[in-house]
Amino acid sequence: MARIWGRNTSANVQKAMWAAGEIGLRVERIDIGGPFGGNREAAYLALNPNGLIPTLEEDDGFVMWESNAIVRYLAERHGAGIHPPDLRARAVADQWMDWELSVLSPAMFPVFWGLVRTKPEDRNEQAIAAGIEKATAALRVLDDRLAESAFVAGDAFSVGDIPPAVHIRRFLELVADRPPLPNVERWYAAIAERPAFQTHVTAIALT
Secondary structure, three states: OEEEEOOOOOHHHHHHHHHHHHOOOOEEEEOOOHHHOOOOOHHHHHHOOOOOOOEEEOOOOOEEEOHHHHHHHHHHHHOOOOOOOOHHHHHHHHHHHHHHHHHHHHHHHHHHHHHHOOOHHHOOHHHHHHHHHHHHHHHHHHHHHHOOOOEOOEOOOOHHHHHHHHHHHHHHHHOOOOOOOHHHHHHHHHHOOOHHHHHHHHOOOOO
16 A cells, blocks of 8 residues: 655645545555654665655555655556646646645745744734735635636646645635635535545545
């Protein structure tokens, strides 16, 4: 059985576990990082020299890290319909996966960290507000895209939906005062019905 190293409260670990769930792949998840520690120890650094999570380790010794790369790899190796067969649809899915890394995730970091992992008296309200503003602007871009198609890469759910949805779950739960985002909300309602998303994302409290 393949192993995914990382605590289940990590957004990046949730991406990998959700992808595994979508394709019906049984994996063993091993708690490491955050309150569990262990990610700076030599044994783990031998798997992932960055000391970050998640890391995928397969039975034959194949190891890889970087959450979006893991999502793509699992989808390509095991299929099950979440990796677009069309070249251009795959390229669009990749585009939105990269957008999550370069735009959405950095915007959400001060919001999530400030509102969830920081005591109220220690919060940097200015940084939180700036993050909300940037995340809202990012979601307007996604909203425009989702006016054109049911999912980010077209009319079918794909790997491209996984990384953004993990962060958008956090945005929707943490940011009550937000502008209308009808296409994002319609898309997210469809995502929220997926059993693997429920198991590996929404069933896990924000901590």
